[in-house]
Amino acid sequence: MSLNKVFIRQFSGSGAVLRAGYSTVQPVHHLVKVNKAALKPLYQGVLLPKDDIKSVSFKPTEISQDRVAEHYQNTLKSDLLLHNYEHGATTLKGNKKRSWGEDSPYKLYRNLKKPKGVSRPSKDVHPIRYDNVPEVESIVIQSYNKDALDESWLNISTRLQLAQITNVKPKQIYSKANILPWRVRQGKPCGGKVEITGRDMTQFISTLTELVLPRIRTFQGIKNTSGDSNGNITFGLDPEDVKGFPEIENFQELFPNLSGLQITFKTNAGTDERARTLLSSLGFPFYNP
């Protein structure tokens, strides 16, 4: 029994003696998480965006003319505005979560009911105006490598391959489910993914449309059925197709274990149809499977 423990009168005599020497009640001031390190004056330079010249890891982004972005701004944007114009168009309401009713006080604060017929609510579709002309916001490139489940060093080559193609450091991805016949275990690293925006994105678009896709013999285009009905369109490339990227083609002996890519174009188009129009204007062909 420690000497500095204050004796509190209790029903059981041994309670205070056996308890460990700290309070089990969570202190209130720890409920709000504050990253104190980020508040330090020393770290202010770290918090600045990397294209700010005051940042400690400053990296200039506007290093040359951006051909694709200029083409979009000068030519495509006004065309897409006109092309998507519909006379008297109104906002199409999505399928939203429903109220349980107001006839009982028990229903007032109940969590909303699922939308009718589907499991998740869908978004509203707004008419295209000058301020929401469809554009590609970012591209997510994911590479799942099932061989990396057994040979974990393959994760490094997969991410290196992504970094080489996109010029951005990829993130590690982990498997989400336990599927024993495929040897998939939850939490196992199994590839990489990277989200590119800005110049890296436009560079990637022009590399794809001008160098990689035209050289794939079996490539017919992106399937018309592709898309998540919110205007995000995905297609895949085989490991054989990935060899067409000039960054990999010229150093093939450095990348003996290539893995395929899943490329998702994130757009603000709202519907797949508009997103397809946008992507085909950027030079991606589509076909009916």
Add this chain to the structure above:
Amino acid sequence: MRSAVGRAVVRAYSTQSSGPIVSSTLLLSRNPVITAELQPFENQYYKYQNELWRRLMWTFPKWFYFREGTASEQRFRQLNKNPVANNPDIEFPRGRPELRHSRDRRFKQELRLPKTYKEEVETGEGLESEASAAPAQDDLARKIVPNSRTTKADENDQTSLERRLARTLYLVIKSNDKWTLPNFVEESAEELKALHVLAEEGLYKIGGEQINYFNVSNTPCHVYNNSNENKKEYIIKSHILSGEFKPQDESLQFLWLTKEELEKHLDRAYYTDIAHLLSSV
């Protein structure tokens, strides 16, 4: 549904002769073929940012791309001489070299990567006879030289589609001694045609069928109220993709002009009404 004859009868009796004539005007443009011209300031800005980027760049991982003992590494070493070594016996009045992985960290790293063709540096080392022979045009390893940004048509040919490659060009024709965008009026009142169909048929009629064009939308993008001729001109926007505008009538004059040139050729009131439709690039 009314029959065509019935519609024509209704139209003939209901239309007042004083009402404006509905017509379709074609805004046919040729999109820029090459990158936009940059202002001198923009050029300087990009150059400055590019130099900053090169100065802050990580050292090139030669050990990864050019493995020790390979032929490509040997070629890389031939092209890239090591920087001045940090010799302790020598005084460096402009600061000591700071070498890491054979890069002087005080400066940007200038790399010369092995090419598939012979370079001037190498040709100086006794390879002149090989280099002097011009490479065949179908040789995949030849040096890629970009074409000129200006063409022959830039000199004096305003009817060519190959002029002003960095700009958007618009088709104008001369009618009644005035330069205008091509305008088409429905010939017969019996047959109603959509505006974009009217524009297409009119274009093929005056310019031949050897034009591959893309109609941006069936919806007109603007209406110009021509009060002189009592006309409503609905403007249909399209792009010429390939082919050529060949006037079917010998006397028809046409030009492919940029926005600034249109300002000089078109009527002032007409130009100010449609100026917002034209691209300044």
